[in-house]
Amino acid sequence: MLGLKEVRSSGFTLVEMVMVIIILGVLVLGVSSFVILGTRIFVESTSVDQVLSQSRFVMERMTREIRNAVPNSLRVTNNPATFQCIEFVPIQGSASYLDIPIAPAASALTATVMIPSQGINPAQQMLVYPLLPEHIYSATPIATEGRLLDIASFADIDTNTTTITFDRAVRFSEASPRSRFFMVRNAVSYCFFANGNIRRYNSYNMFRVTQPTPDQMGGDAASALMAESVVISDTSPIWPISYTPGTLSNNAVVQLTPQFAVNEQAFQYQHQVQVVNVP
16 A cells, blocks of 8 residues: 655745735835934035035135225125115226326326236226225226226336336326225126026226116126025015225225025025225
8 A cells, every 4th residue: 555645845825925914114214204303404404505605715715805805895795676786996906006196197108006916907997095986987098087997008117116108198096005006907897686596797898977787787798607696585575785885984884684595494694894994
């Protein structure tokens, strides 16, 4: 008689499979939640760090450029609902003059000056004793008398002095108490916009009697985006630039108070920049 051999099969029951699926689902949910949370924290912290870096950069750059502005060249304008701009003229070079034609003396074709450390470029203009913004922005550089005049060329006398030649006989309107002159070229503007952007303009090549608007300076295409995420109230705009002109006893002061916001976090600068008022 043949014997019967018992055969046993191994495997998982339906209950075991369901339990494994449930456990794996719980683990995947926990791990994915952790990954999503970590990714969200990384993205938010990166955004905050980017805005912080941009804001620090633009504040530092504005501070340096404003401190290097020609005395009495700053002016501020704004459209209450759209923008606020500060304009100034950077110093391209500055030194003392030795012999220049100054009213009421006769006009002359040349001037003898110390060589600025930044050098002299014939494309620049020579400025002496500006007391008001109008002395710069309303000047006629091609005139025969004024505070801001074109130059034609220059030739070094020695390592310290140079002779500047004009293309016509000229004289400056008033002497500087410190015998100081500036070489200038173009104006620069920083504009804060209601949409949260900060832009820098320097491509407009002529001084204007009235401070230009961003559109008159060429719009966004002629500017560099310096920072974003500036908060400007829609209902009652409080603009971040406050300018106090200099006096005989105090330097000019620019107060910068921009507020930035990102990911429901806000931070505000309280920055004061002094412009030496010694023309």
